[in-house]
């Protein structure tokens with residue numbers, strides 16, 4: 425069965441739209457500001473998707489576009505300004521940043537209560553110890569998609585391929601929190617297929633087009649493809665060879681139309697959450 429990420433995302437967006445209109449009645453208007461530095465075409469296109477998403481659910485969005493020559497100080501100053509702006513509930517700095525700007529410094533400058541990406545070390549730490557926090561959007565979307573297949577995660581063997589800070593590591597943590605038995609594979613893993621073939625749930629986030637095929641998958645497994653690779657033809661493809669794996673998996677996500685739309689939707693969800701939290705903090 426193909427997991428329709430667009431449909432799942434749409435269902436959640438409809439729920440969010442309702443929630444935003446209830447907030448509006450109370451005089452609350454969720455606001456997201458995106459900082460986009462430089463002209464990277466992929467980043468431009470992702471940011472457009474985020475703007476469209478905000479518009480759809482009624483979040484006030486604002487994109488601050490800066491040239492690639494912008495200094496680190498300027499970006500830090502901008503973040504500081506947004507931290508202090510009560511109309512801005514969520515701040516997202518689109519990555520990657522140009523090389524002369526430290527992503528770590530910029531992320532650490534964001535108020536953790538406005539860090540709707542869930543990238544601030546405070547939020548990463550909170551996630552590790554199971555405290556309330558903003559969950560990173562892509563990993564959160566992955567968990568949500570698995571749950572909406574109706575599959576019980578608890579007790580299953582989940583294998584994650586990839587150990588990045590934005591996908592592999594946080595997805596593994598969230599699966600652990602759902603009581604899966606988790607294995608994390610990466611580029612140095614010996615006999616990858618022998619491990620991935622044990623997976624009831626296989627999450628692939630390596631960033632290599634079509635790397636994972638039927639030989640890596642146990643029949644009946646759930647396969648979540650987090651890869652977004654633009655090949656020479658201009659086509660967007662995943663890390664998984666969809667056509668062959670769909671024949672043996674019980675559920676599989678396509679690319680595009682799988683995890684991507686969920687990522688943006690979880691960002692919208694975090695922004696609504698941020699607005700609600702900040703309203704409570706201001707009342708107190």
Ligand SMILES: Nc1nc(=O)c2c([nH]1)NC[C@@H]1CN(c3ccc(C(=O)N[C@@H](CCC(=O)O)C(=O)O)cc3)C=[N+]21
Nearest residue numbers: 469470473517518519520541680681682684685687688
């Ligand atoms: N601070 C920050 N936060 C991010 O969350 C972040 C980021 N930087 N930098 C780049 C990555 C990548 N990312 C995607 C979002 C949506 C799709 C998406 O919607 N993809 C569509 C297709 C879009 C298309 O066709 O170009 C799909 O898979 O169906 C993909 C990738 C967010 N990222």
